[in-house]
Amino acid sequence: MEFFDNLFLAFKIASDPYNLVVCFLGVLVGTLTGVLPGLGSSTAIGLLLPLTYKLSSEQSIIMLAGIYYGAFYGGSTTSILLNVPGEGSSMITCLDGYPMAKQGRAGPALGISAFGSFIAGTFSIIMLMIIGPMLSNAALKFGPPEFVSITLLGLVFVTYLGSGSMTKALMMACIGLLIGCVGIDQVNGVERYTGGLLILNDGVGLVPIIMGLFGVSEVLITLETFSPNIEIFKTNLKELLPSKKDWKDSGWPIARGTVLGFLVGIIPGGGGILASLISYAVEKKVSKHPEKFGKGAIEGVAGPETANNAGGGGAIIPLLTLGLPCNVSLAVLMGAFLIHGIFPGPLLIKEHPNLFWGVVGSMYVGNFMLLALNLPLIGIWTRLLKVPYYLLAAMILMICLIGSYSINNSVWDMLIMVIFGVLGYLMKKFEYPAAPLIMALVLGPMFEISLGQSLTMSSGNFLIFLSRPISAFFVSVAFLLLISPTFLSYFGKKRPGLIVRDKD
Amino acid sequence: MRNKALIFGYFWIIIALFSVYNALKYGFFHNGIPQAGFFPAIAGSVLLVLGAINVITIYKESKSQDDREKENKYRVIFIMLALFCYVALFYKVGFLILTPITIYVILRLIQYGSVYFLVAVSVIATVLLYVVFHTLLKIQFPSGSILSLLN
Numbered sequence: 001m002e003f004f005d006n007l008f009l010a011f012k013i014a015s016d017p018y019n020l021v022v023c024f025l026g027v028l029v030g031t032l033t034g035v036l037p038g039l040g041s042s043t044a045i046g047l048l049l050p051l052t053y054k055l056s057s058e059q060s061i062i063m064l065a066g067i068y069y070g071a072f073y074g075g076s077t078t079s080i081l082l083n084v085p086g087e088g089s090s091m092i093t094c095l096d097g098y099p100m101a102k103q104g105r106a107g108p109a110l111g112i113s114a115f116g117s118f119i120a121g122t123f124s125i126i127m128l129m130i131i132g133p134m135l136s137n138a139a140l141k142f143g144p145p146e147f148v149s150i151t152l153l154g155l156v157f158v159t160y161l162g163s164g165s166m167t168k169a170l171m172m173a174c175i176g177l178l179i180g181c182v183g184i185d186q187v188n189g190v191e192r193y194t195g196g197l198l199i200l201n202d203g204v205g206l207v208p209i210i211m212g213l214f215g216v217s218e219v220l221i222t223l224e225t226f227s228p229n230i231e232i233f234k235t236n237l238k239e240l241l242p243s244k245k246d247w248k249d250s251g252w253p254i255a256r257g258t259v260l261g262f263l264v265g266i267i268p269g270g271g272g273i274l275a276s277l278i279s280y281a282v283e284k285k286v287s288k289h290p291e292k293f294g295k296g297a298i299e300g301v302a303g304p305e306t307a308n309n310a311g312g313g314g315a316i317i318p319l320l321t322l323g324l325p326c327n328v329s330l331a332v333l334m335g336a337f338l339i340h341g342i343f344p345g346p347l348l349i350k351e352h353p354n355l356f357w358g359v360v361g362s363m364y365v366g367n368f369m370l371l372a373l374n375l376p377l378i379g380i381w382t383r384l385l386k387v388p389y390y391l392l393a394a395m396i397l398m399i400c401l402i403g404s405y406s407i408n409n410s411v412w413d414m415l416i417m418v419i420f421g422v423l424g425y426l427m428k429k430f431e432y433p434a435a436p437l438i439m440a441l442v443l444g445p446m447f448e449i450s451l452g453q454s455l456t457m458s459s460g461n462f463l464i465f466l467s468r469p470i471s472a473f474f475v476s477v478a479f480l481l482l483i484s485p486t487f488l489s490y491f492g493k494k495r496p497g498l499i500v501r502d503k504d
Numbered sequence: 505m506r507n508k509a510l511i512f513g514y515f516w517i518i519i520a521l522f523s524v525y526n527a528l529k530y531g532f533f534h535n536g537i538p539q540a541g542f543f544p545a546i547a548g549s550v551l552l553v554l555g556a557i558n559v560i561t562i563y564k565e566s567k568s569q570d571d572r573e574k575e576n577k578y579r580v581i582f583i584m585l586a587l588f589c590y591v592a593l594f595y596k597v598g599f600l601i602l603t604p605i606t607i608y609v610i611l612r613l614i615q616y617g618s619v620y621f622l623v624a625v626s627v628i629a630t631v632l633l634y635v636v637f638h639t640l641l642k643i644q645f646p647s648g649s650i651l652s653l654l655n
Contacts, residue, residue, distance in 0.1 A: 050641075051636075051641065053641070054641055054642075165558075165561070167554050167557050167558050167561065168558060170550070170554050171516055171551055171554045171555060171558060174520075174547045174548070174550050174551035174554065175516070175519070175551065177543070177544075177547040178519070178523050178544055178547050178548060178551070181523075181527075181543060181544040181547070185530075185540040187540070188530075188531075188539060188540040190530050190531070190539075190540035190541075192526070192527075192530055192540060192541075192544065193523070193526060193544075216587070220580050220583065220584070223576065223579060223580060223583070223614060224576045224577065224579075224580055225576075388615070390611060390614040390615040391611075391625065393610075393614060394607050394610045394611050394614065394625075394629065395629060397583070397587065397610060398603065398606070398607060398610075398629065398633060399633070401587065401590060401591070402603075402633055402637050402643075403637075405594070405643070405645075406637055406641065406643040409643065409644055411591060411594050411595060414590075414591045414594065415591050418584075418587045418588055418591055421584075421587065422584055425580070425584075426512060430508070430509050430512045432512075448543040451538070451543065452537075452538045452542075452543075455536070455537070455538050456536070456537050456538075458536075459536035460533060460535075460536030460537065460538075461536075
């Protein structure tokens with residue numbers, strides 16, 4: 001009965017005209033960012049954060065969440081039509097989506113990808129409604145040591161599943177934690193790393209860092225390598241609807257992709273890329289015609305695209321219930337929560353039921369909006385790809401500058417944004433991932449407070465993290481993940497993140 | 505490219521040393537209670553160890569050629585300079601004058617097109633930014649010394 005009460009509340013909040021408008025704006029911008037290569041959902045959420053200051057917390061989160069899951073839908077368009085993934089998680093779709101487009105079957109590929117995404121998105125929301133409150137109640141029993149160990153595990157997972165050097169990823173996590181220390185210490189009231197600058201007493205702003213690391217650096221790196229000579233395949237609405245055979249071939253891949261993607265998605269660092277990669281491998285393994293994969297098999301589009309969306313939806317659960325962002329876009333979204341004075345975690349459902357259920361309801365509505373946006377309007381999205389990149393790049397740079405200024409009407413925020421833009425550019429060039437930095441920056445202050453509380457509880461004894469069963473379990477898994485690359489390389493095997501990179 | 509990667513690797517080690525050195529000044533541990541420097545000292549120390557491993561790994565890597573075009577590199581450097589100039593001159597010159605100039609410079613650096621077209625795009629983009637941020641979001645922009653003198 002409680003389930004239906006919650007469902008009613010969710011739809012009541014989601015059907016508020018203002019919420020419908022912000023949800024539509026969110027999924028529209030999300031689809032746009034998914035379609036446009038070089039503009040990820042994390043960048044878009046960061047860019048639009050300053051615009052949400054005038055909105056209520058509910059409206060802001062509904063809009064920003066819309067951008068997050070909307071980008072998953074849009075990402076497949078460029079993969080299928082251009083062989084360029086709009087989002088990293090749509091990378092695998094290129095393998096069979098683009099060959100399908102070359103064979104004149106771009107329509108069914110886009111269609112099945114949109115329908116699969118819709119099914120996966122809906123499944124994730126239902127699971128969020130069922131698992132969310134249960135997980136939240138369980139997490140209420142967590143004390144500071146458990147929060148320290150789960151945050152540690154989350155950070156280790158992100159570095160372990162990242163597609164690059166684990167050493168560099170861990171270094172970036174440490175940098176994020178150190179940046180989080182700048183300002184007045186919340187426990188002892190000591191000024192740290194401020195250099196006497198009053199402007200740094202409140203710490204380094206999250207939004208300028210996000211805008212710099214994801215907005216400016218992405219534009220700079222793209223301008224170094226961008227090639228405007230790409231071919232777009234034309235399609236029309238009639239061609240978009242998959243045939244009966246397409247549905248028959250895609251039914252099981254969609255079902256498997258939904259469940260698999262969801263399970264991978266709820267692991268921190270798992271997310272869409274890994275989910276789509278595993279789904280592709282599974283589909284190829286179970287197929288009677290594995291030789292067709294890579295040459296335009298619809299199963300190779302249906303499975304990964306579904307898994308990608310299910311993974312993205314599933315990843316929201318740990319954020320809303322444990323306060324643990326599973327990927328960088330969600331870390332930015334968590335930043336938005338914090339900016340609006342809301343702490344995502346076990347108390348979110350109890351303290352802000354309207355926000356939690358409003359987001360759930362808007363995700364239902366947003367999924368329908370996305371289906372409508374992605375099928376009939378596909379022509380508009382492909383036309384948008386013809387907007388010259390130099391115009392887009394100039395606008396992104398200016399929005400980053402003005403957006404960071406608008407936070408506090410301060411030129412310091414602009415300066416921080418530009419510094420992190422340059423740093424982010426160098427990090428990309430030398431393959432240092434920005435995602436662990438942002439996640440550590442967002443989680444750092446709470447991590448430090450929980451660590452301090454835990455050690456105070458135990459009079460400075462670090463064994464407190466091993467003496468409590470849940471905490472000991474999380475710490476053990478984190479330790480195993482940290483040492484596993486050494487053993488894997490000894491046996492000539494690779495960790496999942498490196499397999500993803502090799503596929504790329 | 506390897507030398508540049510090494511320089512960047514050393515950069516993180518310097519950051520780590522700086523943070524550990526300062527963290528120890530903030531206090532570490534007292535009567536079983538962590539002090540303000542405890543957390544950054546731990547994070548900085550881990551960074552220091554990882555930074556050293558990273559530099560050793562880069563040393564071991566074979567030398568690779570940088571195949572990126574020099575022209576694109578300079579373009580990126582000039583865009584970075586344009587961004588820093590925008591920040592430095594924002595209060596002095598003001599939003600309405602500086603923004604179209606900066607957009608024009610960025611567009612010119614990225615794409616060699618008709619001057620009239622680029623000027624028109626710069627002005628339209630500035631108007632759009634002004635409407636969104638000033639008119640809709642009520643953000644106050646500096647008018648700058650030049651416009652203030654005219655007034």
